[in-house]
Amino acid sequence: MTPSLMRDPDPRRTSTFIARSELRAEFSALLARGFRLAMIAGHDDGHAMRVVYVLCAGQPDRRVELQVRLDANRAELPSLAALSFSASRFERELADLFGIKLIGHPFVRPLVRHQHWPETWHPMRLNAGPPPQMRPDAPPFPFVEVAGAGVYEIPVGPVHAGLIEPGHFRFSVVGETILKMKARLWFLHRGIEKLFEGRTLVSAVPLAERISGDTAVAHSLAYCLAVEDALQIEIPVEAQVLRAILVELERVTNHVADLGALCNDVGFGIAHARALVLREHLLRLANEITGHRLLRGAILPGAVTLRRLPTETDLAEIAVEVHDLISLATSNTVVMDRFRGTAVLRREDAEAIGVLGVIARASGISTDARVNHPFVDLGVGFEPVVREGGDVLARFMVRAGEITASLRLISELTGRTRSLKVSAGEVPRRGGSGLGITEGWRGAIVHRVEIDSSGYLTRCKIVDPSFLSWPALSVALADTIVPDFPLANKSFNLSYAGNDL
Amino acid sequence: MTGANAMLAAATPLLWVRIFASALQVVAVAVGGPLLLGLMGKVRARAESRIGPPITQGLADLRKLVRKEAIRAEHTSAVASLAPLVLLGSAVVASAVTPLLTTSTIITGGGDLFVVVYLLLMGSVALALGGLDAGTAFGGMGSSRAMTIGAISEPALLVAILAMAVQAKTSSLPGIVAGTLAHPAWLTSPQWILALAALAIVVIAETGRIPVDNPSTHLELTMIREAMMLEYAGPDLSMVTAGEAMRFALLLGLLVNLFFPWGVDTSRSVAALLIALVALAAKTALLAIVIALIEVSTAKLRLFRIPELLAGGFVLAVMAVTAGLVIK
Numbered sequence: 153m154t155p156s157l158m159r160d161p162d163p164r165r166t167s168t169f170i171a172r173s174e175l176r177a178e179f180s181a182l183l184a185r186g187f188r189l190a191m192i193a194g195h196d197d198g199h200a201m202r203v204v205y206v207l208c209a210g211q212p213d214r215r216v217e218l219q220v221r222l223d224a225n226r227a228e229l230p231s232l233a234a235l236s237f238s239a240s241r242f243e244r245e246l247a248d249l250f251g252i253k254l255i256g257h258p259f260v261r262p263l264v265r266h267q268h269w270p271e272t273w274h275p276m277r278l279n280a281g282p283p284p285q286m287r288p289d290a291p292p293f294p295f296v297e298v299a300g301a302g303v304y305e306i307p308v309g310p311v312h313a314g315l316i317e318p319g320h321f322r323f324s325v326v327g328e329t330i331l332k333m334k335a336r337l338w339f340l341h342r343g344i345e346k347l348f349e350g351r352t353l354v355s356a357v358p359l360a361e362r363i364s365g366d367t368a369v370a371h372s373l374a375y376c377l378a379v380e381d382a383l384q385i386e387i388p389v390e391a392q393v394l395r396a397i398l399v400e401l402e403r404v405t406n407h408v409a410d411l412g413a414l415c416n417d418v419g420f421g422i423a424h425a426r427a428l429v430l431r432e433h434l435l436r437l438a439n440e441i442t443g444h445r446l447l448r449g450a451i452l453p454g455a456v457t458l459r460r461l462p463t464e465t466d467l468a469e470i471a472v473e474v475h476d477l478i479s480l481a482t483s484n485t486v487v488m489d490r491f492r493g494t495a496v497l498r499r500e501d502a503e504a505i506g507v508l509g510v511i512a513r514a515s516g517i518s519t520d521a522r523v524n525h526p527f528v529d530l531g532v533g534f535e536p537v538v539r540e541g542g543d544v545l546a547r548f549m550v551r552a553g554e555i556t557a558s559l560r561l562i563s564e565l566t567g568r569t570r571s572l573k574v575s576a577g578e579v580p581r582r583g584g585s586g587l588g589i590t591e592g593w594r595g596a597i598v599h600r601v602e603i604d605s606s607g608y609l610t611r612c613k614i615v616d617p618s619f620l621s622w623p624a625l626s627v628a629l630a631d632t633i634v635p636d637f638p639l640a641n642k643s644f645n646l647s648y649a650g651n652d653l
Numbered sequence: 654m655t656g657a658n659a660m661l662a663a664a665t666p667l668l669w670v671r672i673f674a675s676a677l678q679v680v681a682v683a684v685g686g687p688l689l690l691g692l693m694g695k696v697r698a699r700a701e702s703r704i705g706p707p708i709t710q711g712l713a714d715l716r717k718l719v720r721k722e723a724i725r726a727e728h729t730s731a732v733a734s735l736a737p738l739v740l741l742g743s744a745v746v747a748s749a750v751t752p753l754l755t756t757s758t759i760i761t762g763g764g765d766l767f768v769v770v771y772l773l774l775m776g777s778v779a780l781a782l783g784g785l786d787a788g789t790a791f792g793g794m795g796s797s798r799a800m801t802i803g804a805i806s807e808p809a810l811l812v813a814i815l816a817m818a819v820q821a822k823t824s825s826l827p828g829i830v831a832g833t834l835a836h837p838a839w840l841t842s843p844q845w846i847l848a849l850a851a852l853a854i855v856v857i858a859e860t861g862r863i864p865v866d867n868p869s870t871h872l873e874l875t876m877i878r879e880a881m882m883l884e885y886a887g888p889d890l891s892m893v894t895a896g897e898a899m900r901f902a903l904l905l906g907l908l909v910n911l912f913f914p915w916g917v918d919t920s921r922s923v924a925a926l927l928i929a930l931v932a933l934a935a936k937t938a939l940l941a942i943v944i945a946l947i948e949v950s951t952a953k954l955r956l957f958r959i960p961e962l963l964a965g966g967f968v969l970a971v972m973a974v975t976a977g978l979v980i981k
Contacts, residue, residue, distance in 0.1 A: 306790040306874070313871035328956060417875075419867040419953030425701030486864060486952040634794065635956045638872040 165381070165587060167217035172229065175205075178218055180235050182207045187216060188506065190589070190598045192242035193613035194250040196278045201227050201252065204613075206587065206600060210524020215587055222252065231257035238506040238620050249276040264338050264652065267291055275343055298324035298331050306634065310339050317648035321637075328633040333626045340652040348601075348612035353379050353453045353579060356609055360599070361448045363614055364650035368448045369395075369402040370592030371650075374599040375612065377527055379453040382586025382603050383579065387454065391574035392528035394456045397565050398447050400558040401462070403593040405434040407551040407558075408474065410645055414548055415481050417639040418490040423480050430473045437466055455575040461566045471559050478552045491545035495640030497628040498542055507624045508617040509595020510554070511644055513538045514546035521591035531564055542628075544643040581607040594618060594647060616650030670921055675749040675759035681930055682748040682906065686898030687711025689905065689941045694869075696945035711898060718891035726787040726884040736783025737885065737892035740776040744899035747772040753906040754929040755918040756827035764826040766814045770807065773859070773903070776896060777803050783893075784881030791873045795880025798956065802865065802877065805960055806858040809967040813851040816844045816973035817911060826907070833914045840912060843980055847973035849912050854966035856908055858959070860901045863948040865959050875953075902937065909936040 170178055183189075187207035195202040201222040208215045220229065231254040233240035243254045244263035251274035254260060265271075267290030274280060298305075303326050310318035320336040344363055348356050360375035361368040373395055380387055412427020435445040441458055442450040450457055481487050497507070502515040512519050513536055520536035537553035539546035583605040590597050595617030602611040625644050632640055691708035698705020707713075725733060750764040758764055781799050784792040818824045820839055821832035833839050858865045861878035873880060882893050910917055916932025918925040954962060 304790070304793075306794065308874065313873065415952070417872065419863050419870065420951070421697065421869075422701055422949050425703065429702065484950075484952060486954060489958070490952060490955055633956060635875040637874050 164213050165215040165217065167219060167585070169219045169221065172220055172222070175218065175220055176230055176232065176235070179205065179207075179232055179239075182216060182218075183235060185209070187214070189236050189238045189242070190215075190596075191600060191613060191615045192239065192246060193600055193611070194246045194252060194276060195602070195611055196224075196250065196276065198224075198278055200224055201250065203229060203246065203252070204600065206598065208525065208589065208598075210519075210521075213525050215525075215589075217587075227251060228253045228255055230255050233257050233259070236506070237504060237623070241619070241623070248274070250274050251277060261294075264341060266338060266341075267293065275346060293336055295322050295334055295336075296332065300326070302326050303331065310336075319648050323634060323637070325634055328635065330629050330632050330634060330637070333629045333637070335622060335626060337622065337648060338652045340649050342649075342653070344653045345612060345614060348609050351609050353603070353607060353609065356612065357452055358448070360612075361446075363653065364616055364618075364647040365446065366406055367402065367592045367594065367597070367616070367647065367650065368446045369398045369451065370590045370597050371599070371614070371616075372448075372451050373399060374588040374590045374592075374597045374614075375601070376451055376453045377588030377590065378586045378599040378601040378612075379579075379588070379603070380576075380586065381588060382584035382601055383453075383582060384584070385454050385576050385579065387576050388574050389528065390569050390571055391456045391576065393565050393569045394458055394572075394574060395451055396528045396530070397462070397562050398442070398450055398456075398458075399590060399592070400562045400565070401434070401438060401441070402447055404470070404474075404555050404558050404562075405431060405438065406593040407555045408434060408477070410551055410642070411477060411481065411548065411555075413642050413645075414491070414544070414639065415487060417642050418487055420481065420484060420487050423477060423484075423487075426473075426477050426480065430470070430477060433473070434470065437462060437470075454577065454579050456573070458572045460572065461569070462562055463566075464563065467559055467563050471556070474552075474555050474559070478555075481548070488545065490636075490639065491548055492541075492543060494544040494636050495628040495632045495643065496542045497624055499540075501627050502542070502624060505620070505624045505627065507621045509591070509621070510547060510550050510593075511621055511624060512595065514550045515542040516540045519596070521589050521596040525589040525596075527590070528565075530561060534561065544639055547643040579607075581605075583607075592617065594645070594650075595621065614650075614653055616647055616653075618646040618648075618651040622646055622651055670923075671755075671757055671759050673923070674755040674757065674918070674926055677926060677930065678751070678753045678755075678758065679745055679748045681754065681933065682744070682899050682902045683895065684712070685906075685934065685937065686895070686900075686902035687715060689902055689937060690898055692938060693941050693945035693948070696942050697949050700946065700949040711894075715891050715895055718894065719888055721887035723888050724886045725889070726789075728788060729786050729884070732782050733786040733884070734889070736779045736786070737889045737896065739779035740783075740896035741892045741899070743772045743776040743779070744896045744903065747776075748899060748903055751903060751907055752827040752830040752910060752917060753903070753933055754926055755921070756831045757919075757921060758827065766818060766824050766826050766829070767811070769826060769907070770811050770814070773810075773900060774803070774807050776900060777807075777859075780878075780881050780893065780896075783885070784883075787884040789884060791876070791880045791883050794874075795876055795878065795883075798877045799881060802858055802959060802963065805963040805967060806855045809851055809963060809970045810855045810859070812967065812970035812974055813848040813855065814911070816848040816970065816977050819974060819977040820844060830910055830914045830917055831919060833911070834917065834919060842977075844973040844977035845912070847969050847976060851966045851970035851973060852908055852911070854962060854969070856904045857944070858963055858966075859904060860897075862944060864951050864954045865962070867953045905937045905940055906933055909933070909940055 187209045190208045191206040193204045201224055203220045205218040246252050248262050248265040268287040270284050273284050306323040309320040318339040322334045323330055324332040357372055360372040363371045408427055409431045412424045415423035438447045439445045497515045499516045502512055518536050518538045537550050539550050583603050585602045588599045598615040600613045604610050691711045695705050695708050747769050750758050750760055751769050781796040784796040817829050821829040866877040885893050916929050918929040
């Protein structure tokens, strides 16, 4: 029995309206019961504002929504920053995009909003209108200045020499040791959540696939799961199996690229070249399976369509190449020396920040949405790959272990299905709200959708794990040396686009 | 004074022959440097199952850069514009006097090991100053790292060659090369072998190859030599690139000639010079291929491990000198 079949009403999800004054108590009670904050989503309902707090916990899968209504003329909320670091980030996003005032927030500086945005323009408001004229000149970002003998600053980015997304990093350095690193991101705001509004359920899928281009499957699946949750569509197990195969294939492809890139960042060219060859094999396999190299277009609300399944021969060949790649890297003492002990993220810090996915598992935290919020039964043998070190090596080894585990999983899942095209039938035209959680290759992705009665999206709130994990990079860099930063950053490999929607 | 110097003094050829020989050396190094780097790139690409750019790419890049408009970073002083000239100039002079093709170069009795080592050092310092001049963080970082490495590698270079000078009883590089040609047994002596190990490490460090530096990286924060050139463009960059390529070819040529001197011209005829040119090309190409293959299969060291490697080189060099004094 998979949980996805147990529908109407969904026993996993509860949604309650509470008063503003009850928020802190309810929230801290849930945290105490082991829930994590997955999302804070603002809504402008026209006559009033509404904020939805989504908390979730695993084993068993539970999702709790706390909804708070706000008067549009008095858009104020008590801040939860003192209870949760993640909440403080969501609240700053809320303040920028919705203009909601957070009472008692210790650090209300803009997060998403760059200095040249007009301060009174909140793009997620219903009456926001088209983007206004941006100020050509704006006061510079107030970086914290580290003073002392021999301390100097290194500014890097936002335009980089390689094919990487834009981000500015400001290092305060003494000698070669990093004292402080401030990541100034948010150069990529495309208003993607706004673009979801008013779309039909099917026409929003290509948008979901492009939230972070390297995570097409996990984002579109999270979106589709949310829609199916909202409309209470029953999905055949076979469809979920096919979807799980795609998610794992995406994980393998991206992890392989990461292993190669990590080797490249220590100048170990041959491993990088081999990883690129292997990645190309995987992309071609993806093209044969879905008709798209990045696995786009296969998943739709209530349906999944593949062209073929990965065969045992495909998987065996990939497994051999992966094994060769990993042993090539791990048998090189210089590579291992560079990885070991570099950019350590301690477990306490990772927990306090609310880090997810590969990075959390490399710091000893066993969190995995495939276990906590499964949409398909992955078999009794499935366990997340966890390492204790918290360094680059641990993150490398978690990825290596996950590739092997995912290949085994794909093989098992393909044995469970014979069909290539499964559909739950016509998508019903009714309204509702739903939540979708998937474990993308970076970590847990959460989508929450609201659909009006004529079947159009009124809101889609997206949380990529990068949003919650970015602050951990700066913490892990303490006492790391400047020339190791690219390696440390690559070992986190967070999405800039997924972070800045 | 024994063997080597007496031999040199006995048959100093005509001035024009020596001028021709030195000019040929400079041209060989100037053309050979980019070609050697191109060859290494090709070997690397093949080992990584790529096709890679043609071997002549480095020369084509230089041609392109020379034709470009001269642009200098804002707020730079004369240092930034002089640095490429000093770097290139020092490489040209060092190429002229080092025994690469012949033991009798333009300056009679020139090519003293101290002269050559300090000419190379002068180029390094000029580039480091040029890197600092624009006042950017990357340039300063590169200069600071290059000087840290240079402070350990230059003495090692000096001491390693000194070990050979002790054996040859002359500090003149042509003298040392001529001496080994006359006494091939020197090459298998302990001090020579220890010095070879030390020099190999120094050459890797001085030319910014893996595992010390990664010349193909685009990550500014990890760069050493490359970081110092970031603010240069056009003709200035072509001079810096050419100077760096010449230093590379020169050090490689010096290394092969000190440990495998056969082919170097001692007879002072034009025909012998041409044979020497072919021999030098073959020897350095072989060494470049070996270095490239080692580079492919190893990774770059952590920055703070590089001094350990170089200190190892210095210790080997000191041992070479000691061995030369102890073992008779």
